[in-house]
Amino acid sequence: MATTSITVCETPLVRYLLRRADDALILGHRLSEWCGHAPTMEEEMALANMGLDLIGQARSLYTYAAEVEGEGHCEDDFAYLRGERSYGNLLLVEQPNGDFARTMARQLVYSAFIHPYWRALMASPDATLSAIAAKAEKESAYHVRHCAEWLIRLGDGTRESHARAQAAVDHLWPFTGELFEADADEKGLVAEGVVPDPESLRGAWMQTVSAVLAEATLALPPNGWMQKGGREGRHSEHLGPLLTELQYLQRTFPGATW
Amino acid sequence: MTGAALSDAAALREEAWRVAGAVVDPEIPVLSIADLGVLRDVTISDGRVEVVITPTYSGCPAMNMIALEIELALDKAGLGPVSVKTVLSPAWTTDFMSEDGRRKLRDYGIAPPAKTAGRRALFGVEVVECPQCGSSDTVEIAPFGSTSCKSLWQCRACREPFDYFKCH
Numbered sequence: 001m002a003t004t005s006i007t008v009c010e011t012p013l014v015r016y017l018l019r020r021a022d023d024a025l026i027l028g029h030r031l032s033e034w035c036g037h038a039p040t041m042e043e044e045m046a047l048a049n050m051g052l053d054l055i056g057q058a059r060s061l062y063t064y065a066a067e068v069e070g071e072g073h074c075e076d077d078f079a080y081l082r083g084e085r086s087y088g089n090l091l092l093v094e095q096p097n098g099d100f101a102r103t104m105a106r107q108l109v110y111s112a113f114i115h116p117y118w119r120a121l122m123a124s125p126d127a128t129l130s131a132i133a134a135k136a137e138k139e140s141a142y143h144v145r146h147c148a149e150w151l152i153r154l155g156d157g158t159r160e161s162h163a164r165a166q167a168a169v170d171h172l173w174p175f176t177g178e179l180f181e182a183d184a185d186e187k188g189l190v191a192e193g194v195v196p197d198p199e200s201l202r203g204a205w206m207q208t209v210s211a212v213l214a215e216a217t218l219a220l221p222p223n224g225w226m227q228k229g230g231r232e233g234r235h236s237e238h239l240g241p242l243l244t245e246l247q248y249l250q251r252t253f254p255g256a257t258w
Numbered sequence: 259m260t261g262a263a264l265s266d267a268a269a270l271r272e273e274a275w276r277v278a279g280a281v282v283d284p285e286i287p288v289l290s291i292a293d294l295g296v297l298r299d300v301t302i303s304d305g306r307v308e309v310v311i312t313p314t315y316s317g318c319p320a321m322n323m324i325a326l327e328i329e330l331a332l333d334k335a336g337l338g339p340v341s342v343k344t345v346l347s348p349a350w351t352t353d354f355m356s357e358d359g360r361r362k363l364r365d366y367g368i369a370p371p372a373k374t375a376g377r378r379a380l381f382g383v384e385v386v387e388c389p390q391c392g393s394s395d396t397v398e399i400a401p402f403g404s405t406s407c408k409s410l411w412q413c414r415a416c417r418e419p420f421d422y423f424k425c426h
Binding site for chain 2: 046049052056132135138145
């Protein structure tokens with residue numbers, strides 16, 4: 001049986017909300033894949049908790065997108081009934097978990113950006129966006145701290161953990177350029193003062209990331225060629241299989257509810 | 259609206275507030291949603307009760323259950339059917355927690371959240387008092403605990419491990 005994907009009535013604000021929500025959902029889903037596989041019990045809880053925070057943030061953003069869109073969609077429609085090309089998440093967040101070092105490095109480069117981003121968004125004149133940001137800001141502060149501690153421990157640890165942490169940072173680095181991208185739609189919202197310009201967070205991001213890497217005795221990769229495409233729905237080969245799993249139930253049993 | 263209807267509505271609101279406010283957090287059953295500051299408002303329109311709540315953490319799985327419990331409690335008290343509305347603004351903070359709530363938490367063995375006097379530093383160190391012996395000589399064991407709102411600590415003085423309700 002086929003389930004049709006929904007067509008989203010895309011205004012600049014709806015597109016913006018969906019992209020930010022997609023980032024949070026996909027990264028939250030990746031963290032949930034660690035369930036039952038984490039190196040220690042405490043880390044199992046930490047990864048699940050961070051995943052839960054992210055999925056919660058995604059829910060708030062999708063719900064608000066549905067309200068703004070006004071076409072009768074709900075949060076679940078956006079998560080379960082859009083295909084890969086309609087997802088506008090960063091390529092960074094869909095990258096596979098890899099080893100623990102790679103998961104921590106991915107989380108650090110994302111959180112070090114999104115934490116000051118949420119803080120800036122709290123000043124939005126849009127009360128709902130500001131409230132979502134106020135909550136997410138506190139949650140992401142814990143994520144930055146936790147991943148920074150791990151990356152420092154791994155980088156400044158054994159020869160093996162150092163090598164793996166460096167490999168993780170080097171591997172993910174080309175995906176960090178996309179964090180600072182904004183297309184014409186988003187630039188319009190920036191110009192109206194509704195959302196912050198992601199580019200304006202580059203300094204804060206670099207400060208956190210370089211301080212953590214220095215303490216971890218890891219080398220800051222040179223600024224080279226950067227991957228892009230996620231925001232326009234051109235994804236790496238990893239998003240399709242992820243969505244297949246995430247959307248399986250709704251695609252197989254359309255409309256199934258708890 | 260006549261004077262009698264007005265006072266009826268006021269009495270209904272007060273009663274609905276009392277019943278809804280007594281619903282407890284399923285994950286920390288010593289705290290009611292009134293203690294937590296999750297219950298934000300109760301409104302009456304055309305004799306129908308609407309309860310307004312706000313989530314603690316974005317992903318707090320207890321919210322759906324709390325909404326259900328509110329509906330059940332009010333229905334049982336003969337005040338239903340009711341609707342429960344979730345609002346995000348103003349964003350919940352641990353500062354919404356009542357003094358009574360903080361005391362109940364401590365008695366239950368969970369260190370209550372520090373009052374946020376200013377913002378914590380991103381990599382700052384928090385001082386948390388042991389809910390068992392009151393010592394400040396404590397150490398964080400894990401920043402993420404059994405629920406989104408808690409971290410795991412241990413007291414160096416009495417050696418007891420304990421949960422800390424994270425300052426948010």
